[in-house]
Amino acid sequence: MMTPAGLQQRSQLLQAIRGFFLGNDYIEVDTPQRLPVLIPESNLIPFASEDCFLQTSPELCMKRLLANGCERIFQICHCFRKEEHGRLHQSEFTMLEWYHKGADYYDLMRQCEALFCFLARQCAELPGVVDTSTICWKGTNVSLAAPWERLTVADAFEQYAGVDVEEALRTDMFDELLVTAIEPYLGQDRPVFLYEYPLERGLLARRSAQNPKVAERFELYVAGVELANGFSELADPQEQRFRFMEEIDQIRLTRGLDTELPQMFLDELGKIGTAAGIALGVDRLCMLFMGVTDIALVLPFSFEEL
Amino acid sequence: MYTASDLRKGLKIQIDGEPYIITEFDFSKPGKGQALYRTKMRNMITGVQFTQTYRSNDKFERPNLEERKMQFLYAQDDEYHFMDTTSYEQIFLTKEQLGEHLNFLIDNMEVEVLFFGDRPIDVSLPTFVNLEVTVAEPWAKGDTSGSDTKPVTVETGFQLQVPPFINQGDKIQIDTRTGTYITRVKE
Numbered sequence: 319m320m321t322p323a324g325l326q327q328r329s330q331l332l333q334a335i336r337g338f339f340l341g342n343d344y345i346e347v348d349t350p351q352r353l354p355v356l357i358p359e360s361n362l363i364p365f366a367s368e369d370c371f372l373q374t375s376p377e378l379c380m381k382r383l384l385a386n387g388c389e390r391i392f393q394i395c396h397c398f399r400k401e402e403h404g405r406l407h408q409s410e411f412t413m414l415e416w417y418h419k420g421a422d423y424y425d426l427m428r429q430c431e432a433l434f435c436f437l438a439r440q441c442a443e444l445p446g447v448v449d450t451s452t453i454c455w456k457g458t459n460v461s462l463a464a465p466w467e468r469l470t471v472a473d474a475f476e477q478y479a480g481v482d483v484e485e486a487l488r489t490d491m492f493d494e495l496l497v498t499a500i501e502p503y504l505g506q507d508r509p510v511f512l513y514e515y516p517l518e519r520g521l522l523a524r525r526s527a528q529n530p531k532v533a534e535r536f537e538l539y540v541a542g543v544e545l546a547n548g549f550s551e552l553a554d555p556q557e558q559r560f561r562f563m564e565e566i567d568q569i570r571l572t573r574g575l576d577t578e579l580p581q582m583f584l585d586e587l588g589k590i591g592t593a594a595g596i597a598l599g600v601d602r603l604c605m606l607f608m609g610v611t612d613i614a615l616v617l618p619f620s621f622e623e624l
Numbered sequence: 625m626y627t628a629s630d631l632r633k634g635l636k637i638q639i640d641g642e643p644y645i646i647t648e649f650d651f652s653k654p655g656k657g658q659a660l661y662r663t664k665m666r667n668m669i670t671g672v673q674f675t676q677t678y679r680s681n682d683k684f685e686r687p688n689l690e691e692r693k694m695q696f697l698y699a700q701d702d703e704y705h706f707m708d709t710t711s712y713e714q715i716f717l718t719k720e721q722l723g724e725h726l727n728f729l730i731d732n733m734e735v736e737v738l739f740f741g742d743r744p745i746d747v748s749l750p751t752f753v754n755l756e757v758t759v760a761e762p763w764a765k766g767d768t769s770g771s772d773t774k775p776v777t778v779e780t781g782f783q784l785q786v787p788p789f790i791n792q793g794d795k796i797q798i799d800t801r802t803g804t805y806i807t808r809v810k811e
Contacts, residue, residue, distance in 0.1 A: 361658050401629045401659065404651030493657040494677055519656065537655045547655040572681065
């Protein structure tokens with residue numbers, strides 16, 4: 319259970335995040351958390367809630383809002399993912415998502431830089447903030463001054479793991495190498511955008527025009543902690559449907575479950591046009607700015623305390 | 625059976641027919657990737673440690689472990705014999721298996737013996753034991769060395785630091801987890 323002082327710090331960050339987006343002409347939305355159908359993702363296990371599911375992210379509803387005329391929207395909400403528990407994971411956690419029509423994933427990277435610098439200025443007295451452009455986590459100073467490092471997934475595998483990324487995918491070692499050999503070294507001096515993910519690792523991301531093997535997707539790392547996942551949105555309903563079907567097959571194969579296609583989402587997807595969206599873990603952001611190394615310590619209550 | 629999502633620090637699992645205890649555990653999951661369960665574990669028989677990363681579909685058997693209350697009877701060569709106080713069954717553990725427990729083990733002591741199947745693999749001693757001091761230098765009154773402890777040897781041969789007023793023949797209480805002096809025991 320957090321102390322009143324800790325809750326005050328968390329509240330300050332939440333207010334500052336809202337201030338950033340409202341100040342940049344975004345509107346705050348609060349979409350339903352209990353949904354009859356989810357985006358099929360084989361690596362996320364949802365909680366059932368009667369005849370519905372608790373959302374694993376607000377992506378589905380927020381993109382439908384985008385398709386129906388919204389230009390810039392953000393949301394801070396709780397998401398639920400079964401069997402995720404650790405120093406950086408809780409089954410129920412707080413997500414910040416924002417979507418921007420007309421933008422691509424490079425725009426989102428610049429928005430991340432601006433958001434963090436804004437937060438450091440607004441919340442300068444938080445324990446993890448050294449000065450208005452530096453935070454300190456686990457004894458490491460991370461400079462927030464833009465531009466941050468941009469590193470392709472292929473280069474990261476080459477540099478840190480000494481392995482060709484195609485080879486890592488073929489041998490099913492992609493995730494394991496990423497977690498053990500690469501992530502711990504990312505974003506130690508300044509934040510890193512790991513970008514250009516292999517196409518099969520970007521379920522809802524647009525294929526890169528320059529390199530058809532990769533998706534326009536990135537992950538943001540600060541001090542070895544993965545904080546955000548953003549991408550240029552795939553807006554082609556046929557392509558998206560095909561990728562969902564593959565994912566549904568995978569879920570049937572690994573968990574023996576039949577999963578429904580999010581048909582209304584697919585029906586409206588074509589209306590999104592050019593857009594980009596990103597999901598950022600608010601609890602992890604609190605950990606960085608509050609100088610805390612266990613997620614349970616930045617939550618009003620961790621599950622174990624209920 | 626356990627699945628990977630049951631893994632946590634302190635859990636005992638069976639791999640290739642041997643019992644292991646998880647000594648370190650970390651859940652990780654790269655963005656939109658698969659869950660990875662990173663563990664460090666110790667073989668409960670050999671003591672060998674290793675690290676291993678598991679995935680969601682990995683499964684583990686529960687080791688058949690049981691603790692039984694037993695009494696230490698005697699040592700012969702490198703074998704230390706214990707008796708189940710209800711069934712009178714006798715077993716032994718080796719000097720190597722007992723390791724540092726030997727510092728505190730005396731005849732007739734009641735301990736918990738851990739069995740893997742029908743094989744004894746470890747003991748847990750009582751947290752506090754009372755042992756007799758067999759060697760102690762007399763307390764030199766007027767000692768100005770400023771030292772507030774002195775070394776003594778107890779009946780098992782174990783040496784530890786105690787306050788200067790402890791004499792040969794005294795019984796002292798020792799914490800078996802740390803090997804430190806707690807208090808003098810009057811009998």
